[in-house]
Structures are given as structure tokens and as C-alpha cells.
Amino acid sequence: MADSPLTSGDLKLIVVTPESTALDVAAEFVALPLFDGEIGIGRTHAPMIGRLGFGELRYKVGSQTSTYYVDGGFVQVQDNIVSVLTNRAISPKDINAAAADDQLQEALARKTSNPEEMAIRERLVLQARAQKRVAVKR
Template sequence: MADQLQVDIVTPDGRAFEGEARGVKAPGIKGSFEVLRNHAPMIAAFGIGQLVVKTQDAYEDLTISDGRIEFATSGGFLEVLDNRVIVLAETVEPASDIDTERAEAAEQRALQRLRESTSPDEREEAQEALDRARNRLRVSMGGV
């Protein structure tokens, strides 16, 4: 369609999404941002948060809610050029694939690690693990 973007979401494990979309919303390092058709060329870093692909199309194995495919991500880079969005993510997981019980267990393990950490590096690693687990929980429950 004329008002669509071509979107590719890629991780070290492979392609997580490829298709057309009306927009992409990402958790930017300095705040969320959205890319729509005819966006200026850019490269941006994003962090732990919710990545949303806005589409009306059906994609096999992906749950679409209100025209949105929601992913939990742990960060990466997003490039926009000529109505094509390429997302290079450390990890990305569709909301429909997130095991809530497993994410809750990861949250509890991260909280325990945070309580037991003795060095700044250990605390930072535990906090990042906690942030990732909580993000997965929020995304799995449809929250932001």
C-alpha cells in the first residue's frame, strides 16, 4: 500500500518479523519515538521496552491486537531509510510468545540477585535482568 513502511526486525537468532506496517514505535534511549511513512533517514538506539509494529495485516504466528503487534525487546538499533525500517535487536519476543510464569520467575531471581549483589557491577547486571523481566511481564499483559 502507498501509506506503508517495509519493516524488518532481526536478532542474532534470525528474523522476527518482515512485512508492511503503518508505523513502528520504539523505546528510544531518550524516550519513545514513532516512525511513519516518509520519515527522515535516521539511525537510533533503543533500550529495554516495548516495540510496536502498527499493521492491519495478518501475519502467521503473530497475535495482532487493535492493529498492533507488540514485542518485548532488550535494546538495539533502528534504521530508517526510504520508507524501510530495519530493527537490529539484541532480543525481541512477540507478546503472544511470552510465558508469564517464566517471566515472573525471572523477576524473582533478578530481585534475589539484586538483594545479594555486593559490587556495583553485580548490582548493575541484576538491575538490567530485573528490567528485562519486568518488561516481558508488562508486554505479556498488554501494558506499557
């Protein structure tokens, strides 16, 4: 994605996955799913590092709000730069809602016999539900 010129009222949003830089844009506001809720980030936000959950990343440029699905990871905010490191960043138009529904059904049917298997099942359920929520909003 092409760089947008940064103005004095903007944040720089950079979203990086293991494969590529998914986003590198100027934004007025960014909302991210943390593992325990959601956070909104505006200009001059206090420096922070947070653990991401699975869900919808939103950013606003002018009157337009754009979204992406992010698959966990970390966020760092410092000097009006929002850096997101995530396993996956997917545009809503690229989310396969049927595949997410299949993943959800398989995860719910998955048998577990120990805490590790339960954690894996919970992660799969959270991922599938978050993808479905983002896909429905498009």
C-alpha cells in the first residue's frame, strides 16, 4: 500500500506480518483489538506496548474508515507511530467467511483432554469468530 503524506494531525500506522508490510499509512485514529478488550489510539497517545487479540483493526482517514482482520501479535505506540506485528492482516474482502465458519464448527467439535488442547481449541474458536465478525461488516 502506498505511503500517505503525514500531516501534523496524523499517526503513522505500520502493520507488519512475517511475509510483508500489510499497511503503511497515515491515519487520524486507530482502533485495535487487545487480548482483553479494545484500544483507541489518537495523536499524542502515551507510549505503550500491548498484546493483540484476534479481531478488527480500524483506522480513520478523513471521513473514511478502513478495516483489517488481525490475528494476534503486538502493538507499540511511540512518537505518533503505531507499529503492529501480527501473524496475519487480512482485508475484509479477502476473508473467506465460509472457511471461517468451517473452522469454528471444527474447533467446537474438537475433543480436548488437557489444558494445552483446550487452549488450542479456544484460540481456533476466537480466530474463527473474529474473522466472521470482520467479514460480516464489509
